[in-house]
Structures are given as C-alpha cells and as structure tokens.
Amino acid sequence: MSTLDSKETGESATRESLLRRAQADAHGSAWEELLQYYEPFVRRTLRAMGVEEGEADDVCQQVLAHLWGRLVDFQPDHERARFRTWLTRIIRNTAVSEYRKRMRRQRVSFAESSILESLAGDSSDIEQRIEDEWQRYLVDLAMERIDEIFSGNAVEVFLRSVEGESAADIGQSLGIHVDSVYVLKNRVRRRLVHEIKVIREMLEFPS
Amino acid sequence: MVSGLDSRKSRRSDRLGSVAHELYRASFDAQQDERQGENPSGDLNPLYNTIRKIRSRYSDPEFAGRGGMKEVYRVYDAKTARHVALARPLAKHGDEHFDAFLREAHLTARLQHPSVIDVFDIGVDEEGKPFFTMEFKRGQSLKGIIQDLSEGKRTEEFPLRTRLGWFLRICEAVAYAHSRRVLHLDIKPGNIQIGEFGDAKLCDWGLGVVVPDKNRLRDSEVLLDPDLYGPLFVDVRGTPAYMAPEQKRRQTKKTVFMDIYALGCVLHELVFLKPCVDDVKDVRTVDPGLIAIIKKATADDPTSRYDDAQALHDDISRCLNGFSPAVESANLFREMGLFWRRHREACMTVLCASLALAIFIAYFVWQLNTRHQMAEAARVKAVESGLAALAAKAEADEARLFAEDSLAKYLEKKNEAEVLDKKREQSIITMMTGRVCDIALVSGSGYSEAIEMAIKHYDDLVADAPEHNPQLWRDKFWLHFLSQDFAAAVGLLDDGRKVDGDLAVLARKYASQCNEEGYLPAEQFCDLLVDLVKRRRRIAMVHRMIELDQRFPRSMEERTQIVSQWVRINNDSLPGIEVTYLPSSQSIRLHGPIERLTVQFGLDRLSAVVKVNLLQSLRPIRLDLRETAIHDLSELAELDLMQVDIRQTPVTDLGPLRAIRSLRTVIVGKDQLPAKVLRSLPPWIEVIEEPNGSSL
Missing domain, CATH: 1.10.510.10 (Transferase(Phosphotransferase) domain 1)
Known part of the structure; x- marks a missing residue:
C-alpha cells in the first residue's frame, strides 16, 4: 500500500510540474509528454474554429511549433487564464496567418473566408470558446482515468445522473439498489473532481 | 490514452457538457480543501484514510480469561476491523517477567499450522507493558x-x-x-x-x-x-x-x-x-x-x-x-x-445379490431335482412297464410256445392220424393186392378196425367178382380166423375154397367151442395159441389174435390167463411159469424161470423186425420180477411202467431203465447192486433198497 502511495504521489508531482518542466527543458521528455496532452486539444480547438479536417494537422503542427518556440520565454503572471489566453492567441494567430498564406497562394473558398472572419472576430468571444473547450477537454481526460479506476456500473450511474435520470430509474434499469446509486454517483463525482484537479495542476500553470 | 480521446470525445462531451464547467470549478474547491489540510483523497480512499487516522489500534477490551501468567481480553482491532484476543502479563508480574510472557508469543508464532492458534501482533502498549494478540476463536x-x-x-x-x-x-x-x-x-x-x-x-x-x-x-x-x-x-x-x-x-x-x-x-x-x-x-x-x-x-x-x-x-x-x-x-x-x-452399502448389495443368487440357485436345483425325480419316476415307470412288457412278452412267448407246442402236437397228432390213415389205407391196399397176413401190425383198436374194414372190403370184392381171384378167398378166411369167427371160416371151407391146411383143421376144431358172443373162452383160446405155435410157429399170428381178442369183453382173469399162456409159450413152456395180475394196483407178478418177455417177428416182407412185449395187452404200471431169470431189462421196453422190482434177479445193468420215461421207482435188494450202478440211474428214478422177500 505504501509503495502504491509513493508512486502515485510521484506521478502526481510529475504531472503538476509538467508544464514547468517542459518550459525548463524544451528538448526533454517533458515536452514530449506535454505534446501528448496539448496536441489533441489544439486540434480540437482548430476543428471547433471551423478548420477542415485535412488542414487541421498542418495548422496544428504550426501552432505547436510556435508554442514550443515561445514557451521558454513565457512568464506566467498570477492570472489563472493567462496561459490559456496566451495559448489561445497563438492558436488563433497561427491559424489566421496560415490561412492568409494559403489565400495568397491560391483562391479563397467561401468556407475559408468565413473561418477567417470568425477568427478575426471578437477576440473575447473566441477566448471564451477556447476556455470552454479546455475545460471540457480536461473533464474528458479525467473521465479516461475514471474509467480505469471504477468498474462496473459506477461511471454509467454517474453519467446518467448527470443527464438528469432519477436515482430510482437508474437503479431499476441497471439492477442496483437506490442507495448504491447515490453512493456510486457521489463517489465517481468526487473522484472525477479530484482527477480534474490533478490534471489541471499538471497541464496548467498554478493560478 | 490520448489517442482514444478523440473517439470518445463526442460521447463524453455530449453527456458531460452541461456539468463540465461545474466539475472544473469544483476542482478548485478540492484544491482549496487540500491546502487547508484536508485529506486530499478523503472519501476517495475511506479505508486507507481510516487506517491512517488510527492512533489507538486496540479498543473495547472485554475480559476473556486468565492463565498462569497472562490474562486475555477480547478487543476490537481497529486496523483489521475485527475482534482479536489480546494477552497481557498479569498485573502482579513486573518487568522481570515480561520476557517470559513474550516467550509464549514467540513460541506460538513459530508454529504456523491450521490447528495452532495464530499470533497476529506482538507489541508494547502506551504503559510500556508487552502484549500480543491472537486470533479470537468464536466458539x-x-x-x-x-x-x-x-x-x-x-x-x-x-x-x-x-x-x-x-x-x-x-x-x-x-x-x-x-x-x-x-x-x-x-x-x-x-x-x-x-x-x-x-x-x-x-x-x-x-x-x-x-x-x-x-x-x-x-x-x-x-x-x-x-x-x-x-x-x-x-x-x-x-x-x-x-x-x-x-x-x-x-x-x-x-x-x-x-x-x-x-x-x-x-x-x-x-x-x-x-x-x-x-x-x-x-x-x-x-x-x-x-x-x-x-x-x-x-x-x-x-x-x-x-x-x-x-x-x-x-x-x-x-x-x-x-x-x-x-x-x-x-x-x-x-x-x-x-x-x-x-462398506455397508456395498456389503448390502453383495449380500442381497448373493442371497438372490442363492435363492435362484436353490430354486434352480429344486427345479432340477423335481425334474430329475419326475424323470426318475418316469424311468421307474418305464422300467416297470418294461418289465410288465417283458412279463407280457414272456407270457406271450409262453403262450406262443404253448400254441406252437399245441400246434406241433396237433400237427403231430394230425400227422399221426394221417400216418394212421395212410397205414390203414396201406393195409387195405395190401389186403387188396397182397396177403392179409402182411397187414401192418398196428396197435390198439386201429388194428381191429382195419380188420373189420378189410373183411367188409373183401366182402364187397368177393361179391363183385367171386370167382376171379383165389387169393381173395384165402385172405378172407384168414381174417375170419383171426377174429375167431370160425363159423364163417368153416363156411368158406365148406364152399371148397382153398386155404392153409393147418388153419383149416384148427378152424373146424374150434368152430364148435365158441361161446354165444362168438369168441373162444380163455381156456380154449390158450389151447388155440399153443396149437398155432406147435405146428408152424405162427408167432405173429398169435400176437395178432391176442390183439384182436381185445375186442371181446373178457374179464381180467381171463386176459391174465391168456397172457400167462403167451409168456409160457415164449419161455420154452418151462414149469412154474405163471403171471398174476392185481387190478387194484395194475401190477403184474411174474413167477417161474421167465427169461424173455418179448417176441420178435417181421411184420411184413418189407419192414424190419418188430419187437413186441408179451405183457402189453395187460397195460401194467408195476412189475414184480422177483425170482425170475430176467437178466436183460431191455425186455421191459414198450411197457409204460412206473415201478419195477428186480430183487433176486440176475440183473446187473440198470441202463435200459432209462428208456422207460414213466419209471419212477426201482426196488432192489440190499447189496444186490454196487452203488456205482445205482448212481447211474437218472435223478427221477428213486432206488429203494428192501430186504428180499417183501412183496409189493
């Protein structure tokens, strides 16, 4: 039990400092690990902005290249959204500049122009969208881990309760006692919150 | 981990979208709690947290027992969340006994066996006293x-x-x-x-x-x-x-x-x-x-x-x-x-099976026995019936033999009768073709019947052709003479028929001496016999006349007189010869120097000599030969004797008696014959030795 504890705390420590460690050593494994988390988010963000699937890869690589180049110089202030504001700016700017390059090279499609319009639009609105996307991304990551921790019906009970199904219905449809439904729901929620906290500490600068 | 994210993204986002922000916000509260010293994983690891928090492991002591140097309590072990037995040294023992106390714990801990009590923990409490815990047996x-x-x-x-x-x-x-x-x-x-x-x-x-x-x-x-x-x-x-x-x-x-x-x-x-x-x-x-x-x-x-x-x-x-x-x-x-x-069940099974088998075998044996008995009974029955059959067969055989015998006898009789008939016929033919004196000598009535038939026949022949054959007249005369019809014979003589001269003389001599019944009285008949032998030794003719004389109703005295005469003639007419007959016992006593009792003569020209017994006409069954000269018992042949007395005779050989099948008794004198001779007699003949002189 003790060995398991120490391992967990060690891992946790690593995650907490992942962004910092990547900042400190841009060529090390920390950056590689960080990319594993950020690449899907960047791609997801780009897709949400309207970037086509076939072009998202290229844009994503550009974004990450910018990120990698500038992360070393980034000095986090104590505003919690600051890193994400910064990240959002990088994503948007990269995407916009990339599209502009393409427009110069070729003709501009209707879709592309609409993306540019949206990208060039209200920055605070885009920032909010990216923030939402980040939060949802972290929740999904936490859910991945929840799936590994809980077995059986626990996660399903939680998801159904989130979706508004009554405890009695959940219990009946899944064949478990109502009391167990409450216990499982709360247990999963608490663990999920805990996991979000852990991931946040790993991928965000401390607020 | 990350690669799978995209695939599940939509599902997670869809289902958690509404609360994602809320959850994200909550993570900051959790972070806040942690900073304030709250257990970071709190409700996440309740057991872990519980054990981590335990300061006093054993609680709620309950006295369970006391031993030589320890007392045992039932306590709740918070860490393992169960009751265990906790042993402590007795209060009276001081520090110097703590090692002795712990020694038991160590000794017990050495033994890890399902049937040895388990030691869980050894330690020292807050007061510095040693203790150890063991499993608490619920029992x-x-x-x-x-x-x-x-x-x-x-x-x-x-x-x-x-x-x-x-x-x-x-x-x-x-x-x-x-x-x-x-x-x-x-x-x-x-x-x-x-x-x-x-x-x-x-x-x-x-x-x-x-x-x-x-x-x-x-x-x-x-x-x-x-x-x-x-x-x-x-x-x-x-x-x-x-x-x-x-x-x-x-x-x-x-x-x-x-x-x-x-x-x-x-x-x-x-x-x-x-x-x-x-x-x-x-x-x-x-x-x-x-x-x-x-x-x-x-x-x-x-x-x-x-x-x-x-x-x-x-x-x-x-x-x-x-x-x-x-x-x-x-x-x-x-x-x-x-x-x-x-092996109760197996034994029961085997026992039952054995029993069943035994019953089966017993039944089988019984059946077998029954069958066997039936078969035996049947066999016995068969044997009995076989025996019965055999008996029946024997009876049948006997009956058959009897029948055969009877048939044989019948055939024999028939044959005899046929022979007789044939002889009669022969006689008749002989008479017709040859001389009357050549007629076969047959015994008994047959002879007289033949004579009668012959005479009648001659009458017929003579009637048909009276003068034709002189022999006919001679034969007819002869027949009349034999049957003592001397009157008829003399009548032929008177008619001038030619006959034997001596017979013609005798016919005239005795024609007047016949009695009213037409035959000669015994005395004259005896004279006739002597006359017949005296001249020409007409032995055969005498025999025939005696045989034919049987037809006449003479008394036994007369017949004995005739036989006696006849014996005398054949024994040289020696003096003292006499034959007496006792009718009550049908016995004959011979007197005098009689040596011969038979006479031999030829019946006809063709056949062999016939031996005839002189006493035959009396049919004796007992014969007394005492003081006679008979030495050869073969003289007794032709007689159906039952007893013969040979005392004072010169007989030396009893052998001829064997030929007399009816003989049962021979009377001999004492020491007359050697034992060897007597033993030679057949078993059915009894030898009686009597002194000489005693009569029958």
Whole structure:
C-alpha cells in the first residue's frame, strides 16, 4: 500500500510540474509528454474554429511549433487564464496567418473566408470558446482515468445522473439498489473532481 | 490514452457538457480543501484514510480469561476491523517477567499450522507493558463442550465421530509442533478451542519448550529456553490430571511421550466424557479399538506409548474409517464387522445379490431335482412297464410256445392220424393186392378196425367178382380166423375154397367151442395159441389174435390167463411159469424161470423186425420180477411202467431203465447192486433198497 502511495504521489508531482518542466527543458521528455496532452486539444480547438479536417494537422503542427518556440520565454503572471489566453492567441494567430498564406497562394473558398472572419472576430468571444473547450477537454481526460479506476456500473450511474435520470430509474434499469446509486454517483463525482484537479495542476500553470 | 480521446470525445462531451464547467470549478474547491489540510483523497480512499487516522489500534477490551501468567481480553482491532484476543502479563508480574510472557508469543508464532492458534501482533502498549494478540476463536473451549456433553446436552450436535475429528486436528497440530521440536506439555481440553466451523485449535503454549537440536539451539531458540525465565515456570506447571507419571517428577527431561500421554487423556475424555483419572465402568458400548488406543497412549511406561502423535492420529483415522487400529489385535469377526461398517452399502448389495443368487440357485436345483425325480419316476415307470412288457412278452412267448407246442402236437397228432390213415389205407391196399397176413401190425383198436374194414372190403370184392381171384378167398378166411369167427371160416371151407391146411383143421376144431358172443373162452383160446405155435410157429399170428381178442369183453382173469399162456409159450413152456395180475394196483407178478418177455417177428416182407412185449395187452404200471431169470431189462421196453422190482434177479445193468420215461421207482435188494450202478440211474428214478422177500 505504501509503495502504491509513493508512486502515485510521484506521478502526481510529475504531472503538476509538467508544464514547468517542459518550459525548463524544451528538448526533454517533458515536452514530449506535454505534446501528448496539448496536441489533441489544439486540434480540437482548430476543428471547433471551423478548420477542415485535412488542414487541421498542418495548422496544428504550426501552432505547436510556435508554442514550443515561445514557451521558454513565457512568464506566467498570477492570472489563472493567462496561459490559456496566451495559448489561445497563438492558436488563433497561427491559424489566421496560415490561412492568409494559403489565400495568397491560391483562391479563397467561401468556407475559408468565413473561418477567417470568425477568427478575426471578437477576440473575447473566441477566448471564451477556447476556455470552454479546455475545460471540457480536461473533464474528458479525467473521465479516461475514471474509467480505469471504477468498474462496473459506477461511471454509467454517474453519467446518467448527470443527464438528469432519477436515482430510482437508474437503479431499476441497471439492477442496483437506490442507495448504491447515490453512493456510486457521489463517489465517481468526487473522484472525477479530484482527477480534474490533478490534471489541471499538471497541464496548467498554478493560478 | 490520448489517442482514444478523440473517439470518445463526442460521447463524453455530449453527456458531460452541461456539468463540465461545474466539475472544473469544483476542482478548485478540492484544491482549496487540500491546502487547508484536508485529506486530499478523503472519501476517495475511506479505508486507507481510516487506517491512517488510527492512533489507538486496540479498543473495547472485554475480559476473556486468565492463565498462569497472562490474562486475555477480547478487543476490537481497529486496523483489521475485527475482534482479536489480546494477552497481557498479569498485573502482579513486573518487568522481570515480561520476557517470559513474550516467550509464549514467540513460541506460538513459530508454529504456523491450521490447528495452532495464530499470533497476529506482538507489541508494547502506551504503559510500556508487552502484549500480543491472537486470533479470537468464536466458539468455545473443548472443556466447556465436554462439560455440556457429560450433562447430556448437545449430544446430537457433537457425536463421537465429530469429537474424534477434533482430536485428529489436535494430533496433527502436536505432530507438527513436534516436528518443529516444540513440546506443548499442557495439552488438555481447556487449551483446545473449537471454532464455529468445527475447527479445533491448540492454544496456550506458555509451558511449551523447544527440544534442543542434535547440534545446538539457534540464538532465537535460546531465548525460548524456559530456564531463562526464572521461577515463574516452577509455579505454573501443567495440569496434574493430564500429566504423564514421569512428567510429575521435576527435573525430568521433557519428551514427546508426555504430550502423547496428555493426548491419550484428552481422547479418553472425548470418548467417555469423563476425566482420564475416573474409572469407566461400562466400556461395552465403546469401540474396542478406541479403548486399545487410549490404553496404549496412556501407558505408564513412556516407551510403551505411541512413538509419535502421527501414529496416534493414524490409528484414530483407521478407527474412524472403520478399520481396526494397529494397536488392536482384532480377530476375524471384528475385522468382518468393521468391514461391514466400512462398506455397508456395498456389503448390502453383495449380500442381497448373493442371497438372490442363492435363492435362484436353490430354486434352480429344486427345479432340477423335481425334474430329475419326475424323470426318475418316469424311468421307474418305464422300467416297470418294461418289465410288465417283458412279463407280457414272456407270457406271450409262453403262450406262443404253448400254441406252437399245441400246434406241433396237433400237427403231430394230425400227422399221426394221417400216418394212421395212410397205414390203414396201406393195409387195405395190401389186403387188396397182397396177403392179409402182411397187414401192418398196428396197435390198439386201429388194428381191429382195419380188420373189420378189410373183411367188409373183401366182402364187397368177393361179391363183385367171386370167382376171379383165389387169393381173395384165402385172405378172407384168414381174417375170419383171426377174429375167431370160425363159423364163417368153416363156411368158406365148406364152399371148397382153398386155404392153409393147418388153419383149416384148427378152424373146424374150434368152430364148435365158441361161446354165444362168438369168441373162444380163455381156456380154449390158450389151447388155440399153443396149437398155432406147435405146428408152424405162427408167432405173429398169435400176437395178432391176442390183439384182436381185445375186442371181446373178457374179464381180467381171463386176459391174465391168456397172457400167462403167451409168456409160457415164449419161455420154452418151462414149469412154474405163471403171471398174476392185481387190478387194484395194475401190477403184474411174474413167477417161474421167465427169461424173455418179448417176441420178435417181421411184420411184413418189407419192414424190419418188430419187437413186441408179451405183457402189453395187460397195460401194467408195476412189475414184480422177483425170482425170475430176467437178466436183460431191455425186455421191459414198450411197457409204460412206473415201478419195477428186480430183487433176486440176475440183473446187473440198470441202463435200459432209462428208456422207460414213466419209471419212477426201482426196488432192489440190499447189496444186490454196487452203488456205482445205482448212481447211474437218472435223478427221477428213486432206488429203494428192501430186504428180499417183501412183496409189493
């Protein structure tokens, strides 16, 4: 039990400092690990902005290249959204500049122009969208881990309760006692919150 | 991990979208709590947190019992969340006894066996006093159970078989401890805990010792040497009731046999529900194997006990499995009984099968026997009927033989009759063609009938052709003469017919002497016979005349007179010859020098000489030859005699008598004939020797 504890705390420590460690050593494994988390988010963000699937890869690589180049110089202030504001700016700017390059090279499609319009639009609105996307991304990551921790019906009970199904219905449809439904729901929620906290500490600068 | 994210993204986002922000916000609150010293994983790992928080592990002590130097409490172990037994040194013991106390814990901890109580923890409490915890058995001590059983309670719950099962477990524990060179030395029901599930555990190893190895004790074992712990052990020394005799003597070297003895006592108590020291009166209900085991285990001489606990265990096992234990010298009946107990079903099956088979065989044999008897009866019947058949056959044969015989006789008679007829015919033919005197001499009436027929025939012939053949007239004359019809004969003579001269003379001589019935009186007839022989020795003619004379109704005197004359003529007419006849016994007595009784003559020109007996016409059955000159008994042939008297005769040979089939008695004079001659007679002829002179 003790060995398991120490391992967990060690891992946790690593995650907490992942962004910092990547900042400190841009060529090390920390950056590689960080990319594993950020690449899907960047791609997801780009897709949400309207970037086509076939072009998202290229844009994503550009974004990450910018990120990698500038992360070393980034000095986090104590505003919690600051890193994400910064990240959002990088994503948007990269995407916009990339599209502009393409427009110069070729003709501009209707879709592309609409993306540019949206990208060039209200920055605070885009920032909010990216923030939402980040939060949802972290929740999904936490859910991945929840799936590994809980077995059986626990996660399903939680998801159904989130979706508004009554405890009695959940219990009946899944064949478990109502009391167990409450216990499982709360247990999963608490663990999920805990996991979000852990991931946040790993991928965000401390607020 | 990340790669799978996209695929599930939509599902997660869809289902958690509404609360994602809320959850994200909550993570900051969690972070806040953590900073304020709250357990970071709080409700996430309740057990972990509970144990982490435990400051005082054992709580809620409840007094459970007191031993020689320790007291035991039932306490709640917060860490393992269960009740355990916690042992502490008695309050009166000070620091100097703490090691002695802990020694038991170490000794027990050395033994890891299902039937040895487990030590969980050894430690020192806040007050600095040592303690150790053991498993707390939810059950009760064997002592309590035996107490209940002896009072007649719970006997259904704990039958002997169950109790022996416990004992086996304890034996295993002791055997194991001995293998680890640990002696218990205080085995008793009070130190045996019976669990809820029938498991038995040996407890309280406080008096146990480690037997030195052949080499030397290891350091940890040295610490377990009781001698290190001062007088405490002198004070607490086993329980006398379960102690082997040698164990009661102090300073005795501790051996496994002491534990064996104690085990024997426990077994005694398990079986009889009474302490070993109590005498058990009624042992009949108890398995003799068990009694033998107890005796061996509790023998006064340690070397007579079981060598080790395993041997004791094995013997109990054998008992439980229905075998006779090694210690018991069981006889055949007991072994059979045990075998029955072990294989009751199989035995029943086999027994039933055997029984069925036996019944079947018996039935079969019975059937067979019945059949056999039936067959035998049938055979006997068959034999009887066979015999009957044989008898019937014999009868039939007899009847057939009889019939054949009768037929043969008939045929013979018929043949005889035919022969007779033929002879008659022949006679007639002869008479017609030849001389009348050549007519075959046949006996009896046949002859006279033939004569009569011949005469009648001659009459017919003569009537048809009277002058034709002179021989006819001569033959006719002859026939008249033979039948004493001298008148008729003389009539022929008067008619001038030519006949034999001498007969013509005799015919005229006797024609006037015939009586009214037409025949000569005996005296004249005898004269005639003499006349016939005197001239021409007409022997054959005399014989014929005598035969024909039978037709006439003469008295026996007259006939005897004629026969007598006839015998006289043939014996040279010697004086003194006389024949007498006794009609009542049909016997003849001969007198005088008679030598011959037969006469021979030729019947005709063709056939051989005929021998005729002179006495034949009298038909005698007894003949008295005394004082006659007859020497040849063959003279008696042709007579149907039953008795003959040959006294005073010159007879020397009895052989000819054999030819007389009717003869039964021969009378001879004393010493007349040698015995050899007499023995030559056939068995049906009796020889009577009588003095001479006595008559018939």
